[in-house]
Amino acid sequence: MNDTKSKLLAYVAFAVLYLVVVPLVFSGSPYALGVFSMSAALSVIALGVWVTFTIGRINLGQAAFALIGGFVAAICITRLGLSFWIALPVAGLVSAGVGVLLGLGILRLRGVYFAMITISLSEAVRLAILNGGSLTGGATGITGIPVPGELSLFGLVLIPDFASVNTHRAFYFLSAFLLLASILLVWRLMASRLGRVFASLQQGQELSQSLGINITKYRLIAFSVSCFLGGIGGAFFAAMQQSIYPGSFVVADSISFTLYCFLGGLAYVAGPIVGAFLLTIAFQLLHEFQQYQQLVYALLMIGIMMWLPNGLLSLRLPTFGGRGSASREVTRNEA
Amino acid sequence: MKPDRNSTPSLLDVKGLTRRFGGLVAVNDVSFSVKPGEIFTVIGPNGAGKSTMFKLIGAFIRPTSGDVVFEGKSLVGLAPHQAAARGVVRTFQETTIYREMTTMETVRTAFHLQCRATSLGAFFNTRQARADEAEANRAAEEILELLQLQHVRHEQAKNLPHGYLRALGIAMALAARPKLLMLDEPFAGMNPEETDAAVQMVRRIRDQGITVMLVEHDMHAVMRISDRIAVLNFGRKIAEGTPQEIQNDQNVIDAYLGQEDEELGI
Amino acid sequence: MEQALVNGLVLGMNYALIALGLTMIFSLMNVLNFAHGQMYVLGGFITYYVCTSLGLPYFVAILASIAGLAVVGLVFELFLFRPVLQRSAREESSMLLAAGTATLLESLILLFFGEKQRGIPPVVSGVFEVGGAFIPASRALVFVIALASIIAFMLFMRYTRPGRALRAIAQDREVTALQGVNIQRYSALGFMIGAGLAGLAGSLLITVLSVNSGMGTSISVKAFIMVMLGGAGVIPGAIIGAFVLGLAEAFGYAFIPSSMTYLIIFVGLIVFLIIRPQGVMGKPWG
Ligand SMILES: Nc1ncnc2c1ncn2[C@@H]1O[C@H](COP(=O)(O)OP(=O)(O)OP(=O)(O)O)[C@@H](O)[C@H]1O
Ligand SMILES: [Mg+2]
Numbered sequence: 001m002n003d004t005k006s007k008l009l010a011y012v013a014f015a016v017l018y019l020v021v022v023p024l025v026f027s028g029s030p031y032a033l034g035v036f037s038m039s040a041a042l043s044v045i046a047l048g049v050w051v052t053f054t055i056g057r058i059n060l061g062q063a064a065f066a067l068i069g070g071f072v073a074a075i076c077i078t079r080l081g082l083s084f085w086i087a088l089p090v091a092g093l094v095s096a097g098v099g100v101l102l103g104l105g106i107l108r109l110r111g112v113y114f115a116m117i118t119i120s121l122s123e124a125v126r127l128a129i130l131n132g133g134s135l136t137g138g139a140t141g142i143t144g145i146p147v148p149g150e151l152s153l154f155g156l157v158l159i160p161d162f163a164s165v166n167t168h169r170a171f172y173f174l175s176a177f178l179l180l181a182s183i184l185l186v187w188r189l190m191a192s193r194l195g196r197v198f199a200s201l202q203q204g205q206e207l208s209q210s211l212g213i214n215i216t217k218y219r220l221i222a223f224s225v226s227c228f229l230g231g232i233g234g235a236f237f238a239a240m241q242q243s244i245y246p247g248s249f250v251v252a253d254s255i256s257f258t259l260y261c262f263l264g265g266l267a268y269v270a271g272p273i274v275g276a277f278l279l280t281i282a283f284q285l286l287h288e289f290q291q292y293q294q295l296v297y298a299l300l301m302i303g304i305m306m307w308l309p310n311g312l313l314s315l316r317l318p319t320f321g322g323r324g325s326a327s328r329e330v331t332r333n334e335a
Numbered sequence: 336m337k338p339d340r341n342s343t344p345s346l347l348d349v350k351g352l353t354r355r356f357g358g359l360v361a362v363n364d365v366s367f368s369v370k371p372g373e374i375f376t377v378i379g380p381n382g383a384g385k386s387t388m389f390k391l392i393g394a395f396i397r398p399t400s401g402d403v404v405f406e407g408k409s410l411v412g413l414a415p416h417q418a419a420a421r422g423v424v425r426t427f428q429e430t431t432i433y434r435e436m437t438t439m440e441t442v443r444t445a446f447h448l449q450c451r452a453t454s455l456g457a458f459f460n461t462r463q464a465r466a467d468e469a470e471a472n473r474a475a476e477e478i479l480e481l482l483q484l485q486h487v488r489h490e491q492a493k494n495l496p497h498g499y500l501r502a503l504g505i506a507m508a509l510a511a512r513p514k515l516l517m518l519d520e521p522f523a524g525m526n527p528e529e530t531d532a533a534v535q536m537v538r539r540i541r542d543q544g545i546t547v548m549l550v551e552h553d554m555h556a557v558m559r560i561s562d563r564i565a566v567l568n569f570g571r572k573i574a575e576g577t578p579q580e581i582q583n584d585q586n587v588i589d590a591y592l593g594q595e596d597e598e599l600g601i
Numbered sequence: 602m603e604q605a606l607v608n609g610l611v612l613g614m615n616y617a618l619i620a621l622g623l624t625m626i627f628s629l630m631n632v633l634n635f636a637h638g639q640m641y642v643l644g645g646f647i648t649y650y651v652c653t654s655l656g657l658p659y660f661v662a663i664l665a666s667i668a669g670l671a672v673v674g675l676v677f678e679l680f681l682f683r684p685v686l687q688r689s690a691r692e693e694s695s696m697l698l699a700a701g702t703a704t705l706l707e708s709l710i711l712l713f714f715g716e717k718q719r720g721i722p723p724v725v726s727g728v729f730e731v732g733g734a735f736i737p738a739s740r741a742l743v744f745v746i747a748l749a750s751i752i753a754f755m756l757f758m759r760y761t762r763p764g765r766a767l768r769a770i771a772q773d774r775e776v777t778a779l780q781g782v783n784i785q786r787y788s789a790l791g792f793m794i795g796a797g798l799a800g801l802a803g804s805l806l807i808t809v810l811s812v813n814s815g816m817g818t819s820i821s822v823k824a825f826i827m828v829m830l831g832g833a834g835v836i837p838g839a840i841i842g843a844f845v846l847g848l849a850e851a852f853g854y855a856f857i858p859s860s861m862t863y864l865i866i867f868v869g870l871i872v873f874l875i876i877r878p879q880g881v882m883g884k885p886w887g
Contacts, residue, residue: 058696105875111692112633112833116825117874123822124867130860192457192464196436196444203433210393210427211511212419212448221454251818255700262697295708301701305685305694 004191011183018176023169030168034240037168039280040175041236044182046260046272048229051186053266054195055222056202057107061118062230062257063249064125065095069231070238070248071129074142077239079135084148085159088235095231096224103223107216122251129246141245148174148239171240178236179273182229187269189225198222259297262304265311274312344407346371346546347392347423347515352401354387361387363570364401369515369548374541376549376557378581379567380591385550388567389517392548393425394418405515420448422514426507426521429500434493438484438503441492442475445510449474475510481539482506498529509540516540517548522556534560558582566591603734605855606848611740613847614747615806619820620827620839621754622798628771628834629791631692632682635699638820639706640670640796644803645812646710649719659724659808663746666800674796677702678789703817711814720811743805750801751840754794758836767791771834826870832883841881 026032045066052059069091076087106117129136136142147162148170162170189195197218200208205215238244257272260279264271279300283293304311345368354362362384369375377385390396392403394413403410410418433441449471450457452464479485482502487495492503501521508516521537522530534556541547551557557564558578566574566587574584581587619641626634634640644666651662685698723739730736758764766787769777778784803812827846831838846866853862874880 053693058693102871105871109874109878112627112631112696113829113874113878115633115696116829117871119822119825120829120867120870123819124864124871127860127864127867131858131864188458188460192460193447193450193452193467194454194457196440197447199436199440200433200444203435204431206395206415207427207431207433207507208444209395209415210419210425211445211507212416212424214414214416216414217454251822252704255704258697258700262693266693292708294704294711298701298703298705298708301697302681302705305698305701306681309685309689309694 007187011187015180018180019173023172027169030166033168033172035281035284037171037175037240038237039277040179041233041240042257042260042280043273043276044178044236045230045233046257046276047182047186047269048226048233049257050261050266050269050272051189051198051222051226051229053261054190054198054202055219057110057219057223058115058258059118059223059226060115060251060254060258061121062226063122063251063254064118065099065227065230066234066237066249066253067125067129067244067246068098069095069234070244071132071136071142071234072231073235074145074238074244075135077145078142083151084239085151088232088239091235092228092232095234096228099224099227100220103220103227104216107219107223119251119254122249122254126246126250136246139246141243141248142238143243145238145242145244147242175236175240178232182232183269183273185225185229190269194218194221256297259301259304262311263300265313267310268313271311271313278312343370345369346373346406347548348402348404349388349392350402350404352388352391352403353399354384354391354396355399360570362391362398362567365565365567365570365572366401367565367572367575369546371514371546372541372544373562374537374547374549374560376551376561376564377567378551378554378557378564378591383567384570385567386519389425389519389548389550392418392515393423393517419511419513422512423517424508424511424513424515425517426504426519428519429497429504432492432500432503435491437489437491438479438495438499438506439475439488441503442478442506442510443471445507446471446474448511478506478509481509482536501533505536505540509545513545515546515548517550519550520552521549522551522553525553530556602855603732605851607731607734607736607740608855609848609851610844611744611809611847612851613844614744614751615802616823616827616847617751617840617843618747618798618802618805619824620831620843621751621836622795622802623824624828624831624834624836624839625767625771625791625798626795627828629767629788630678630682630686630695632686632695633699633825634795635696635703635821636677636706636817637703637795637799637824638822639703639710639817640673640799641803641806641820642812642814642817643673643706643710644670644800645807646714646719646803646814647800648804648807649721649812650714652721659721663801663804666804667797670800670803671793671797673706674792674794675789677796678792682792683785683788703821707814707817710817714814716814718811718813719807721807723808739808743808747802747805750798754798755836763787763790767794826866828880829870829874830880832880835880835882838880838882 022036045062049059049062072094073087073091076082076090077084106114109117130139132138147167150157150161151159197213200213201215201218209215234249237248260275261272263275263278264273283290289296347369349365349367352362352365353360365388377388379385391398394410394415394417398411405421405423410421410423433444436444450467452461452467457464479488482505484499484502484506487499495503522533525533530553537547537560561578563575563577564581565572566581568590573590574581574587619637623634623637626632647666647669648662651657651665652659681698681702682695685694723737725738725742727738728735729738729741758768766782769782770784770787774784823846827842828839830845831842849866850862853865
């Protein structure tokens, strides 16, 4: 229980820092707030990838679900005239729904097979959107998406029209809310019986079946949560950029999300968030290196695998997940 | 303790069970019944089809023909987790464990079937979910005590000394609250003292009201522990009966026991 | 119609080179070589550079590209995959590492060869006509070289000592190691051959389709499709997958818009894998 308390404390501290301190410090810099908002959105998406890791699947298809979320939101807003506040959950749910449908088939695949099929999925969705005709706008995507409007309930204004306030700050707070809510969601999931079941799927599917665990159901739950987070992140991205293209999320992004998880550390819920913030912010600071971003990402991926297989957080908490990759080793033939 | 074979309805009826792998008939038209509260053992030479029989009963693989009837209902066509939910649970080899879970976590995971809260309820930590957790903790402690695993409760399975792994496997199976527990070679690799302890253990499990099916090569233990024995050879059942009957069965002696007189200890 | 068939066969033959390399590395080390497409692209660029900047004959360029990629494969295996695999056999580790090598190779290609689209003119001129389809001599040449290479590869795998050792390792690593085969050396050799095949495919196809530094990922994805179709780690499966994809692509491009072709291929693939997760020739598992 003590462990839970200290984690809760860390969460509250982070929330205060993120909701109060950061916006105060950077209130004069819309640019910095934008970077934070983007990091938060990428964290939400990467958190989804992390959830699929917990059931022992390497998900390289998250770009597909971010794209689906982004386009569903954009279509809801521009084509159907819906409010952003409806489009956002719809985007998440549609992504999750597509995830369930696809997952019914592809979640039976494991290891490299799952990685290969999800990579193909990233490509397939991009192509589908490219061929979406006037609905998706083809190669030019959907642009000129209006910023989120007012959200009111029985005449009570809950959220003001983004256009009427400091838009950058409004997006910042929206992203902060989404991030904090996503962390809470995943954290609760992992702390409950479901988290244990997910871990059991990663470590021995057949054994879990023999103990009466409906592996299909729990794999689907994990995957749909992952896709939901991808869709929400994508929808936020579309709203903030006010545009979305088939090229907004591609295979390379799917791989980056995985990199975020590894950089932070696969054993920690905070892992993908640390990874996403660190890399996104680092590249904003190192402007002149922008053209070498690919190269740096590549060296990072290789470097992590060579020297820091359990991620940055394992440095701070050496007792938490065990040290050295041997502690999480699985046998070669398990897949 | 001995069940009256004529009056009690059987718990498990295996009827004409057959399973082919390509040209090989691993289990060939096998029928038998297991009564509630029995310890029923399947013996036979290597490759006779014993493990395949367990997989068929546990619904891990489907029979080519024949039926498995448990408490009057067929298990054929169910998913393994559904068979487990009906009360048919099997143990695995020692290497099949949740490597990174502690003993306690493993047993609590295995308590899955006893959890009454829905997935959504577990997520929102409803009153039912909290009650489940408390009950899981209590039951897990009980099982750990029964199997003398208390002092390794916070040890990750992959770090457990070899001797504990089999107990962990049984602990998992017990946590699923089986009506029929299937143990595949539970005494393999044990020295006589360990086997004695394990035999006592299996008896205690049976005394809790759990029917036990065994596959075992240690004839000495088999003859001591079993209420009834079925003998498989090349997928076919060649004999069934009490240990006494099996030891005197000419078919069995010819096909199997004859070669293993020393092991038999007779 | 006939034209699409001919194009599909030429494409399939070259794709087979790519898929064979990928499946070989996978079966030996259980590593999914993400960098395979980038290796192909590098092969194309080496060929371009040797032919146009150095003005050397095409066949020299082919040899240079095979050799260059074999070295890249060796370096990857020795300095990256070997230490990581030794420490942890977790699939995630080798997967991220492989993705890293792909990105690394891609940025290095961009750095050294620039972002321009590069192709080389057909090496031989002339056109054959076979049953109503026109086959440019250059495509015929590419087809023949690819076919000869595949036959040579199969013969190597079947009849030479190293070939048999490689197949034995792919079958059962532990048992082969117990028989005293030096697994590490053969893993390196397998990686070199796999990369070399990708380089060869790049050399051959650059006479038909030009390359650019950014197309590696899409080639890798194609290679994944072929391997998934045929069954990972199975040599005949890779060849089947390659021809299915080559033909599907050629027929698709002939009759429907290009991005639609791949969309249909992807949808078909997913449906196929739902029905048969292990591919046409893969062993059932799970
Ligand atoms: N999945 C399978 N595919 C093909 N053949 C199989 C499969 N499973 C088992 N077999 C074959 O079926 C036969 C029976 O195997 P099984 O494992 O049931 O024997 P067993 O009686 O448990 O033997 P042991 O005493 O060695 O454990 C063997 O010949 C085995 O090779
Ligand atoms: Mg057996």
